[in-house]
Amino acid sequence: MSAVDKNTKVLLDPFGTTMVEDYDHLCKEFGIEYFKPLLSKVPNSNMLMRRGIIFGHRDFERILEAMIKHEEFAVLSGIKPTGQFHLGTLMTAKEIVYFQKQGGTTFYCIADIEAYEDNRIPLERSEKYAVENVADILALGLDSKNAYIYRQMKETRVKDLAIMFGRALTLATAKAIYGKRHIGLYLSALIQAGDILLPQLRDFGGPKPTVVPVGVDQDPHLRLTRDLAQKFQRKYKFIPPSATYHKLMKGLTGSAKMSKREAADSLLTLNESPEKISHKISNAFTGGKATIAEQRKLGGIPEICPIYDICMFHFIEKDEDIIKIYNECRNGTLLCGEHKKQTIDIVLDFVNEHQRKRRKFIDKARAILGVM
Amino acid sequence: MSAVDKNTKVLLDPFGTTMVEDYDHLCKEFGIEYFKPLLSKVPNSNMLMRRGIIFGHRDFERILEAMIKHEEFAVLSGIKPTGQFHLGTLMTAKEIVYFQKQGGTTFYCIADIEAYEDNRIPLERSEKYAVENVADILALGLDSKNAYIYRQMKETRVKDLAIMFGRALTLATAKAIYGKRHIGLYLSALIQAGDILLPQLRDFGGPKPTVVPVGVDQDPHLRLTRDLAQKFQRKYKFIPPSATYHKLMKGLTGSAKMSKREAADSLLTLNESPEKISHKISNAFTGGKATIAEQRKLGGIPEICPIYDICMFHFIEKDEDIIKIYNECRNGTLLCGEHKKQTIDIVLDFVNEHQRKRRKFIDKARAILGVM
Structure with missing residues (x-):
């Protein structure tokens, strides 16, 4: 548990089941910007945007500009192969399909290293879920011909970026963002930063605006990655990644977040x-x-x-x-x-x-x- | 600085310049065994052994048995490509050449990830040293036809072992062994554990006794690796690696250890x-x-x-x-x-x-x- 403001009920824990009762407070506390003022400018805005389910963002103006001017941008999201696609993960799926249709170069990551480090699911087991999750995202409309779909464990470039970033993640920062966890958990956060910045490597055409559509509980990963993008700016010319944040869908039992961690x-x-x-x-x-x-x-x-x-x-x-x-x-x-x-x-x-x-x-x- | 006994002058810091004034105390404190009782049984014992420069070991009996019975064993050591070979690193070089001549399957690791995480030497720069260091070890008698010489950054299997091990390294253990350091430093310790256990992967013929001849300041890495070998025993059938420990050669200015970190x-x-x-x-x-x-x-x-x-x-x-x-x-x-x-x-x-x-x-x- 981490990024906790003790005075309120705002908790942001990307590795847990987050309870968010006040999205306004969240925006103020963590500097997330409101999505609403941008809504009228978004080409072909979707239901999630119109209904304020996508309520916040970081640097989305950059993506908006690329969309409007038909310039290159990338969209990256992914799934932890720890179980079946459910209505909670469906949001991210719809978002990535939306941005692909708006012209985004598309990356879809199977976070099998995170599934291993955080959920203790061995690769042999997560592979089965990975296949099913990819079938799901394809059925939901992702165009695989125009997308790079990969597993973290097989993507050397992501692992190598994580190794590069390791030098810049202090113990104090790691603890502040993720709490006291085992080293593998911190490593999987670095791996995730590698995922988010992968589209900007030379192999994929170099630096470009990149949007990561996620649930707001994933914001700590974005903050870490934006910080790393800046620290390694000189070497890689990274553009800090943008993000859109959706609200978390409640679980059927009334829990704060529909999540595979719940019953x-x-x-x-x-x-x-x-x-x-x-x-x-x-x-x-x-x-x-x-x-x-x-x-x-x-x-x-x-x-x-x-x-x-x-x-x-x-x-x-x-x-x-x-x-x-x-x-x-x-x-x-x-x-x-x-x-x-x-x-x-x-x-x-x-x-x-x-x-x-x-x-x-x-x-x-x-x-x-x-x-x- | 870590693994410090405050009552004595024994310090073991594999990432620093270690001061060791009492090797006896070290054996007692960290459970290192004396080498001397084994000396008479060692086939073709060398000068470093005879003179008590190699003074300690862990589980060397296992290697001795393999040597005597002409059974398979591996020897692994390496160098951080942060500068030129010097008289301090020459000990390890002589030791690996010795064990190769006694029939050990030989692995020589260029620790470029450690050079990056610990010494902030970018890969472009460490590559130059790597070439020179390998030329040195060949000139010192390593038979390259019968050795696997590799760079950490290019050896996916080592990186993947480190990722596997990440889950089992708690923050408390990492801090106890290496002190409060950045995440990359802990990662490079896991990478080093990957190096040490690489010879036991199926690609290299599976589990086998492995000896790591090093300066005694590297013992923390060995303790960590032996612990990880046990934790992942079920999956990989690892045999806990053995080690021999040599005393540290003094620097010309009278410093405790001849080291590239010194003047x-x-x-x-x-x-x-x-x-x-x-x-x-x-x-x-x-x-x-x-x-x-x-x-x-x-x-x-x-x-x-x-x-x-x-x-x-x-x-x-x-x-x-x-x-x-x-x-x-x-x-x-x-x-x-x-x-x-x-x-x-x-x-x-x-x-x-x-x-x-x-x-x-x-x-x-x-x-x-x-x-x-």
């Missing part, structure tokens, strides 16, 4: 059986009241409701529809049981379709990762 | 001009007295004399000759001026001959390291 009941994977999806959503925590009568009278609280999050973050495309759901929940017209039923149908449709597409991409995923 | 006047490199060699030895600190009269009367103190060390560690082959020098110094017959003159002649002969051989090996060294 299985807390997350919905993209690979779940219809029965499990129905069961998990039916049993999910909501913002509803104890009795129907009470809810009819007082209304529910969508702000604390993971079912509302599912609709809001992902599945209700039209803004007027999500506003309608919000209002009907608030005024007690829409009850939790009914909303859960609707949501189950929408999620099942999506997951069915996703699984159909995904099956076709498994072989391609193997080929990309060089897995027999 | 240039303190060390004699194998690549020095005759003038410099004469100058440095002539001006060296000795164990002599302030006046000739006093020395004639009281004798000198060879135990604190770097000139005596040069003879004792390297250049006076016959034991009876070194005993003669010792006694003549002690009883005041041999004065410092005279002994310096004799030593200059011996060193010049050696360096001349070495440089002649070395020149012939420069191209081979380039080829081995893949340097254009």
Whole structure:
């Protein structure tokens, strides 16, 4: 646990399950800028941007300029191969696909070293997840012909950048950002800095604006990497990487973040059986009241409701529809049981379709990762 | 600075210039075993062993058994490419050549990552030293046909072992062994553990007894590596590496260790001009007295004399000759001026001959390291 302001409930721990109750405070505390003022200038802005789910950024103006002027920029994100793709990781996936469509040179990283150092998952095991995760991102629309998809453990350039950066990461800084952890954890942070700066190596055409779309709990990695980019500016001419930050989606049990670290009941994977999806959503925590009568009278609280999050973050495309759901929940017209039923149908449709597409991409995923 | 016993003058800092005033205490404090009881069993024991310069070991019995039974064992040592070979590094060189001749599968590591992390020497610069250092070790008798000579930065297997080991090195252990340092320094310690265990990877025929002949200031690396070997025993079947420890040769200025970290006047490199060699030895600190009269009367103190060390560690082959020098110094017959003159002649002969051989090996060294 780290980057903790003891006076508030703001915690930023990229290796944990972060609790964020006040995004405004976060912006002030860590110097994250608000995304909203830029929104009107973003070409083809997406749902996550419009709804303020992407609420913050660092140096996004640089990317915006490249997008508007049709100049080169890169987008990098990735996944830790520790389990199945779920609705929480789906945000990052949508973001990288969006930036690829806007012309970004695309990098997708399978963070198998982090999975090993942080989650103790041996490479033999993470490889299986890596294949499935890559099939997922392809099914979600990533164009593999125009993307560099790689595993950290196989990418010598990333490891070598981490070794270069090691000299510039003091123990004090490592502890301030990540807390007291084992050396492998600090190393995996350096590896991640290597990932983020990989697109700027000469092999990939040299320095360029790079955007990293992530959940706000990953900001410590960005701060570290921006600092390293500056320290090694002379040698590599790095441009400090930009970032967009999305809010964290709540877990089904009401936990702060839908995460593979939480109980299985807390997350919905993209690979779940219809029965499990129905069961998990039916049993999910909501913002509803104890009795129907009470809810009819007082209304529910969508702000604390993971079912509302599912609709809001992902599945209700039209803004007027999500506003309608919000209002009907608030005024007690829409009850939790009914909303859960609707949501189950929408999620099942999506997951069915996703699984159909995904099956076709498994072989391609193997080929990309060089897995027999 | 680390591994310090505050009650005594024993310090073991593999990254510094270590002061060792009491080798007995060192054995007790860190559990290093005495070499002497094994001496009579060692086939073809060498001068360094006979004279107690190699005074300690860990698990050397394992190597002894392999030597006696003509079973497979490996020897690994290396050099940090931060400057020229000097009389201090010459010990390790002689030791690795010795073990190669006794049948050891030989590994020689150019520790360019350590040179970078610890000494801030960029790879472009250390490469030049690496070539010269390899030419030196070849001129000193290492048979390159039967040795694996490599640079850390180019050896993926070593880097990957370091990444594997990262998970098992706690911050507390890292600090206890190496003190509060930057993350790159801890990483380079893990890299060194990777070097030491490299001979036991499947690519090199799997687990085998391995001896690492080093100065006793390197023992912390050995302790760390032996600990890691045990922690990863299940996966790799590592046999804990053995080590032999030699005493540290004094610097010409009277410093505790002849080291590239010390002033240039303190060390004699194998690549020095005759003038410099004469100058440095002539001006060296000795164990002599302030006046000739006093020395004639009281004798000198060879135990604190770097000139005596040069003879004792390297250049006076016959034991009876070194005993003669010792006694003549002690009883005041041999004065410092005279002994310096004799030593200059011996060193010049050696360096001349070495440089002649070395020149012939420069191209081979380039080829081995893949340097254009």
